[in-house]
Amino acid sequence: MPRVIKILTNYVIGPIITFGVYIFIFGHLLPGEGFDGGMIVASILILCIIVYGKDEMEKRISVNTAVLISVLSAIIFIIIGFVGMAGLRMEHKYFLDNFLPQGSFSHLFSGGIVPILNILVGFSVAFGFYAIFAYLSEYKTEE
Amino acid sequence: MGTLIYISSFLLFLIGLYCVVVKNNLIKIIIGIKIMGYGVCLFYIMISYKSNAIAPIVLKDAKNYTDPYPHAIIPAIMAASFAAMILMLATSIRLYEKHKTLDMSKIKELKG
Numbered sequence: 415m416p417r418v419i420k421i422l423t424n425y426v427i428g429p430i431i432t433f434g435v436y437i438f439i440f441g442h443l444l445p446g447e448g449f450d451g452g453m454i455v456a457s458i459l460i461l462c463i464i465v466y467g468k469d470e471m472e473k474r475i476s477v478n479t480a481v482l483i484s485v486l487s488a489i490i491f492i493i494i495g496f497v498g499m500a501g502l503r504m505e506h507k508y509f510l511d512n513f514l515p516q517g518s519f520s521h522l523f524s525g526g527i528v529p530i531l532n533i534l535v536g537f538s539v540a541f542g543f544y545a546i547f548a549y550l551s552e553y554k555t556e557e
Numbered sequence: 558m559g560t561l562i563y564i565s566s567f568l569l570f571l572i573g574l575y576c577v578v579v580k581n582n583l584i585k586i587i588i589g590i591k592i593m594g595y596g597v598c599l600f601y602i603m604i605s606y607k608s609n610a611i612a613p614i615v616l617k618d619a620k621n622y623t624d625p626y627p628h629a630i631i632p633a634i635m636a637a638s639f640a641a642m643i644l645m646l647a648t649s650i651r652l653y654e655k656h657k658t659l660d661m662s663k664i665k666e667l668k669g
Contacts, residue, residue: 443614444614445613445614445628445629446632447632450636453636457639460646464646520615520616543639543640546643547643547646550647550651551646551651
């Protein structure tokens, strides 16, 4: 890759990751939620693969680690769903039922379990897309 | 405001179309496809504009909101097009490894 792109990528990584994390933390207040924030973070990870090369990124975040984070956050999502089913706070027992205090209206700490689920979806999507891209660009057939 | 919506988003779409049709480099074609998609997204967002209205976030002393539907659906469209872009970029990396070039006019053999 040309040197200009490498230097520009260095400057761009921080703001874009911050923006993606902002989108999925404020998912219950603003348009866009976990999926979109995770997509923005994944775009910068993929830019890093393209600019710095697969081997350099394999040292920082290996593909196995990415798959592990993605799957773990999906499993925690399901566990939170079953905790809601236990009915700790209310009488009705649904999957993904709210069991946290709801907080004050239109503040960051509100909405019960929704912000936590948004953050989990964000991590799952970001590292899932990263792993899919790494696998697709690296996969070789046996000849 | 009315005609500016159509002109600006159609212009953005045409820039992307020009990029797809004229350029030979695979990466530039992918960028063109993304610009076309952003043109459509911009059209949907701007068509929901209303004067004296705020974004569809519920506040206490607000009376007029813009149409919330595009704000909800456009991030989903962008995420789907991002997944398609991943597929295109991965395919172009594989093509580069096989043919050692990204020029579409030099990649002639599409078999196997």
